[in-house]
Amino acid sequence: MPLIKVASGTVNQTPMAWESNTRNIIGAIREARKQQVSLLCLPELCITGYNCDDYFFAPDLMVQAEKCLLEIVQETSGMIVAVGLPLRHNNSIYNAACLISNKQIAGFYCKQNLANNGIHYEARWFRPWQPGHVESIEINQMFYPIGDVIFDLSTGPIQGGSNGVKVAFEICEDGWVSNRPARRHYERGVDIILNPSASHFAFNKFVTREKLVVDASRTFSCSYIYTNLLGNEAGRAIYDGDAMIASNGELLASSQRFSYEDFLITTAVIDTDYTRLSQVQSKITVAIKDKTWRVPARYDFPEIEPVLPQVPDIEPFEKGGALKEEEFARAVCLALFDYLRKSRSNGFTISLSGGADSCACTALCGLMIRLADESIGMDRLKEKLSYIKEIQSAETEEDLAKALIHNIYQGTENSSTDTLESAQTLAESIGSTFYNININGLVETYKSLIEGQIGRELTWEQDDIALQNIQARVRAPGVWLLTNLSNHLLLSTSNRSEAAVGYATMDGDTAGSISPLAGIDKFYLRQWLRWLETAGCEVKGKHIKIEGLKKVNSLQPTAELRPLAQTQTDEVDLMPYEFLNDLERLSIRDKKSPLESYRNLHVRYKGLYADEQILAWTERFFKLWSRNQWKRERYAPSFHLDDLNLDPRSWCRFPILSGGFERELEELRAYFEGNPVQNGRKRIGF
């Protein structure tokens, strides 16, 4: 059968949520059947969820996963379905994909190249399967082939040497390595490669994935079906629901990303005669002698009509000139929505200062409501949050915002009218509930109690940081009280630039349930806020903007913790955010030493800042970075957005206690003073 209708199915899963995971998978299968799909590929480990962490070791997890698998098998009548799950075999755990053909398990392919860098820790739980090995596994008293297998699906009785449709797998990372299984699949004359993935979101990564899929289909003269998870599965990683089908170097179909649906199907019709022609023309040598890899299975491919040339539907927001802004908005909003419903919380509370960070958090929550409404409509949105009684009679997005987003301004004598106005106008523009209290009395009470005990007055000259921090800390109990009253999540507003240098008060403004901005730098965040005010997300031909951000976009970032006369700004306290960003990239992402970082920065900033200034900021950064690892360990969970992430639990590890770059900074200073140090000893005459 040369023409086959195939599909990629994306599903929004949750670790160990057996009922909903199975329901989503079955929903995807039924939808695919409705669309007359013969072959459906579902994501990596989608039965259990990809992020079960050490619970992958639990024997009961395998028992539950097997139960789900057997339930799914019964739903595959008339179809071929690939579904991912962990398998325990010979006292090892494998990351596997099961191929089911018309209610019969055909066998299991096991991942050969584990993802074990950055956010991934697969080698902690799984063993990589050795290429070329095939064994047998017992499931529910039946034996099935497992390992490096290729499925040979043919019409009629299963024979010894059929010329059926050959289907093989690469599981996610398998497709990203140079010695990928697809090379061997090609030598064995494979028609279709399925790639079930759990590929975490990062800015612009979908472009890399598309290249990978299209190039594989061309290089290996096959059809390549790629599918990813969707949504915020387990808290930190976001999956964009990227799915693609390519054939012989051409992209045939690509999914909508960042959907609020539970599952989505992307279909295309592939032509196996065409990819075989290409294999013949490229003079493929099929390894016919060793056939242990061949798993015969029966499937009666239906005869289907040819289709018009398929042009993949790329979404307008992916083509526009604001891809990063759009991706940031969509990824974080979907992550917030899933976090909300999966944690069964009733909304978000934010201590809204009218500054960029808390305004960005509030704006993201407002945008989340609007994007969810555009994606699935008001009724489905309320149904997905059906446990929140307060929103069930809501008719407008503003009604939803009133219940789901609570803001509180907590001024002191150091707060300005500008920030109050900024907070108020933003809350009004999205319809959130806005409270306004003054916490000066609380700060004064703490101050005088401690002054009474230590027997002296606290002064700005002597006690600057402590007096700043008490204000930030006094804001925490009130906003937590408000949060608890509504069973909300408290959003902690710290961004990545602050996390790098510990510019936040622990248990003060770091208090919170999640930190939606901890993966993004302040320099970019301010640019994004201007974009959201003036351009906004492109959805169905219109632009979703938040014009209530106008005031905050006119303000300089300030903590407003020192007396107003001191005109405190973040950039004076620290260094310019753009510079901080460059320094962070060099030193933390690229692991350049203080000296190398300085030299790079010097090239970029000489003329703009004095050499002494560049040196001082570089020194300050390295000292603050090492001193504040403990704070990064204590941040509320944040979302992974790119390889600049500083979250030690998902990406960037650094010791809490360290030498603090003392020697390295000495070497930098010596270089600066024309007296470099080598091997710990000063070199004379440089």
Ligand SMILES: Nc1ncnc2c1ncn2[C@@H]1O[C@H](COP(=O)(O)OP(=O)(O)OC[C@H]2O[C@@H]([n+]3cccc(C(=O)O)c3)[C@H](O)[C@@H]2O)[C@@H](O)[C@H]1O
């Ligand atoms: N290795 C380690 N492991 C565990 N704990 C460690 C530690 N080193 C210090 N500590 C503890 O850390 C404490 C100091 O940390 P912490 O109390 O947080 O205070 P700290 O980091 O000294 O100061 C907070 C900074 O954040 C700025 N801030 C605060 C609030 C808002 C904003 C804003 O951007 O709006 C900025 C403020 O201007 C100040 O520069 C020490 O008293 C010590 O107890």
Ligand SMILES: Nc1ncnc2c1ncn2[C@@H]1O[C@H](COP(=O)(O)OP(=O)(O)OP(=O)(O)O)[C@@H](O)[C@H]1O
């Ligand atoms: N007057 C205030 N009312 C309510 N919350 C406040 C107030 N001042 C500070 N906060 C809380 O402390 C957080 C930390 O302040 P920070 O200055 O870092 O952020 P911001 O004010 O949102 O942005 P920016 O730094 O751009 O001014 C704020 O995001 C907010 O949650």
Ligand SMILES: NC(=O)CC[C@H](N)C(=O)O
């Ligand atoms: N699950 C995986 O194997 C993920 C690894 C792959 N490199 C990705 O990020 O897409």
